[in-house]
Amino acid sequence: MSERAQLEGVSTSADQSYRRMTVGGTRGRLPSRAALEDDRMGDHDPEIPHPAVTVGDAARAIDCDILEVGAIDLDRLAVARDSALVLALRRVLVAAENPGEGVSTFQQSI
Amino acid sequence: MKGGAPLSRAHTPIRQFVLKVHSRCNLACDYCYVYRMADQGWRVRPLLMSGHTVRLAADRIREHAVRHGLSQVAIVLHGGEPLLAGAGYLDRLAATLRQLLAPVSVTLSVQSNGVLLDAALLDVLAEHGVRVAVSLDGDQPAHDQHRRHADGRGSYAEVERGLLLLGTARYRHLFGGLLATVDLAADPVATYRSLLRFGPPRLDFLLPLGNWTSPPPGRPADPASTPYADWLAAIFDQWYSAEHRETDLRMFTEIMHLLLGGESQLESLGLAPRAIAVIETDGTLEHLDALKSAFPGAATTGLRLADSSMDDLLAQPLSVEWRAGLAGLAPTCQTCAVRNTCGGGFYPHRYRAGNGFRNPSVYCPDLFALIHHIRARLVQDIGRLG
Numbered sequence: 001m002s003e004r005a006q007l008e009g010v011s012t013s014a015d016q017s018y019r020r021m022t023v024g025g026t027r028g029r030l031p032s033r034a035a036l037e038d039d040r041m042g043d044h045d046p047e048i049p050h051p052a053v054t055v056g057d058a059a060r061a062i063d064c065d066i067l068e069v070g071a072i073d074l075d076r077l078a079v080a081r082d083s084a085l086v087l088a089l090r091r092v093l094v095a096a097e098n099p100g101e102g103v104s105t106f107q108q109s110i
Numbered sequence: 111m112k113g114g115a116p117l118s119r120a121h122t123p124i125r126q127f128v129l130k131v132h133s134r135c136n137l138a139c140d141y142c143y144v145y146r147m148a149d150q151g152w153r154v155r156p157l158l159m160s161g162h163t164v165r166l167a168a169d170r171i172r173e174h175a176v177r178h179g180l181s182q183v184a185i186v187l188h189g190g191e192p193l194l195a196g197a198g199y200l201d202r203l204a205a206t207l208r209q210l211l212a213p214v215s216v217t218l219s220v221q222s223n224g225v226l227l228d229a230a231l232l233d234v235l236a237e238h239g240v241r242v243a244v245s246l247d248g249d250q251p252a253h254d255q256h257r258r259h260a261d262g263r264g265s266y267a268e269v270e271r272g273l274l275l276l277g278t279a280r281y282r283h284l285f286g287g288l289l290a291t292v293d294l295a296a297d298p299v300a301t302y303r304s305l306l307r308f309g310p311p312r313l314d315f316l317l318p319l320g321n322w323t324s325p326p327p328g329r330p331a332d333p334a335s336t337p338y339a340d341w342l343a344a345i346f347d348q349w350y351s352a353e354h355r356e357t358d359l360r361m362f363t364e365i366m367h368l369l370l371g372g373e374s375q376l377e378s379l380g381l382a383p384r385a386i387a388v389i390e391t392d393g394t395l396e397h398l399d400a401l402k403s404a405f406p407g408a409a410t411t412g413l414r415l416a417d418s419s420m421d422d423l424l425a426q427p428l429s430v431e432w433r434a435g436l437a438g439l440a441p442t443c444q445t446c447a448v449r450n451t452c453g454g455g456f457y458p459h460r461y462r463a464g465n466g467f468r469n470p471s472v473y474c475p476d477l478f479a480l481i482h483h484i485r486a487r488l489v490q491d492i493g494r495l496g
Contacts, residue, residue, distance in 0.1 A: 084350045084359075085491050088366040095372045103385040104377040105126050107456060108400060109186045109221035110243045110287040110314050110360060 122383040122433060123178035124420050127171055128399070131159045131203065132190040133391045137223050138260040141291060143319050143403040143458075156391045158195055163393040164203055166415040168210035174420035175214040183211070187220040187240070194226065197234045204238035219243060219286055223257065225265055227272030232281045242276060243286035244269065246308070248301035252293055273308045287312030287358075294328040294337050298344040306356055314360035315342060319403040322462035322472050329472060339479035346484060365484050368451040378456035381449075383433040387423055389415065395423050404461040432457070440468045448481045 133155045135142070159167075175183050185207060187200070195203070200220075208216055220235065224244035235242060246269055247253040254264025276285050288310040290301065305313055317338060320326030328337050342361070349359050364374045374380030377398070388396040393415040401408035411426050423429060431438045439454040446452070454460060455471025462469050471477060 083353070084355055084362070084366070085488070087355060088363065088370060088488075091363075091367055092370040092372045095367070103122055103125055103375065104380070104382045105184070105375050106128055106186055106386050106398075107314075107316065107376060107378045108289070109128070109188060109219065110289050110312055 121424075122385050123180055124174060124387045124424065125180060125182075125385045126184045126186065126387075127167070128186045128188050128386065128388045129159065129164075129167060130189060130388065130390045130399075131187050131192045131199075132194045133157055134194060135189060135191040135223070136194060136225055136259070137191070137257055137265055139223075139257045141256055141318055143400050158199070159203075159389075159391040159393075161202070161206070163389075163391070163415065164206055165210060166393060167389050168207050170415050170420055172211045172214055175211070177421070180214065182215040182217065184217040184219070187218070189221075191223055191226070192220050193222050193231060197231050200231070200240070201234045201238070204234075204240060208238070217241075221245070221289070223265065224269035224272040227269075227276060229275065232275065232284065236281060236284055240284065241286040242281075242284045243289060243312075244273060244276070245289045245291075246273070246305060247290045247293060248296050249304035252296040252301055252304070255293065255295075256291070277309055285309075285311060287314070287360075289314055289316060291316045291318055292338060292341060293318075294341055298341045299348055302345045302348060310357050312358040312360060315345070317456065317459065317473055317476075319400060319458060320472055321404055321459055322469060324403075325472060326459075329476070333475045336476045336479040338473060338476035339483065342476075342480050343483045346480075346487075350484075350487060362484065365451060365481055366488060369481070369485050369488055374453065378453075380451065380453040381435040382453075383435070384429075387420055395420075397426070397428050398457060400456070400458045403458050404467075405463070408458075408461075440470050443470050446470075446478075448478055451481050452477045 134157055171183060171185070174180075187203070193200075204218055207218070218238060219241040221243050222245070224246065227242070227244070232242070234240075245257070247255075247257055250264065250266040250270075253266040253269070257265050257269075259265060275281065288305050288308065290305060290313070292315050293301075318326045320329065325331075326338075330337075345359070346362050349356065349362060360376060361379070364376045364379045368374050368380050373382045375382070377384050377386065384398070386398065388399050388409070390396055395411050395413040395415065395418060396409040397411060399409050411423060411428075413422055413426075436444055436449065439449065440460070443449055443452070443454045452471070452474075455473055455477050457467060459471040459473055460467045460469045
């Protein structure tokens, strides 16, 4: 895997199946968890604990149709659909469908 | 922001332009990087960006957008205090920028201290769709501790008046959010609640400027001590646990997004390429202006709008380093467990006299602790979905 792919995450990985995902409620095909985790973790030192939360985790959540109003089992998640967690999960999927969003902005303004 | 060809890290075009429309301020905040730190370049700059310089800036931005196929750019009006330019100036400025940049679409915003916000100014900003963000550090005692007039008077009462006006139905759609600088002496949750009082759609807490040579207030040398992480984690727990989201807290949403595998849109986190240019009142092009906190001239490029393009800025060694991603980090950061999330932290925080910026952030222990705190909460909650 290229260094760029390691750095830029799913949108530059060899597995481009995320492009077939549908944002807006319908379940789509998701990249495999293994492919996603491999993509994110790259060549990390196995002795160093690394984040267990990856796009793959988000994909699992999205497999519950998180983007379809009312479809996600909010009781099981125990948070509202406009909670910080749900909005974060939604954003990561939208970002995966819109590669090119990853440029940084000025911190001294909001 | 959308538009243009797919990203190549080394050739990422500039999409956000910071226009220093006024080089002076009506406040004398004790932590200001423009006036109170190493670089005093403001002393020799014109007060106001001239019409000629505004037109040059618009031409250069348009040239860059067209060359790189960008359909949209963002322009932040900054200072000093940009509202010192006055309603008439801002009216002409916004109209000129939109006219000269067409067909490139422009998102305009202003970052203000809020003291001068009144109906006349807000009407002009509304007419041009200029989003308004305000710097506010918390409740009155916390805010007035640092954000004072030159004669020592606190500014909270004036900012409060402006924010209450901005929050009315007529102007609410312009409200971009609040920026607060962390003060360890203030209660974190009380600070967060006092900011929520104004209903900001977005909020962020900035770590005070400092570096290894001039450490930030309250940041001890002992890496086991994490006072800033502790302060921010208290707010994260409140914010994250709210039944419904109270506001978008930028630092936390960016960290969560990075932990979930996304790319940050904030220069102080993650490894996404920086895509920002700063244009001073005299038409000089600069790097990130907070670099001025490190040493005099740290943000200087030697480039001027009159004879340099935005691509010339991208070719500067510092710009290249900012686009290098992992390779641009200090060696210890490159093997760190949280490297993709932290991204080495805010660039000015990495400085040490003698070896420059190739260091971890002076806030390294705090960033590490805060990221792990947020990650633990995410793992716990997402685990319940399994």
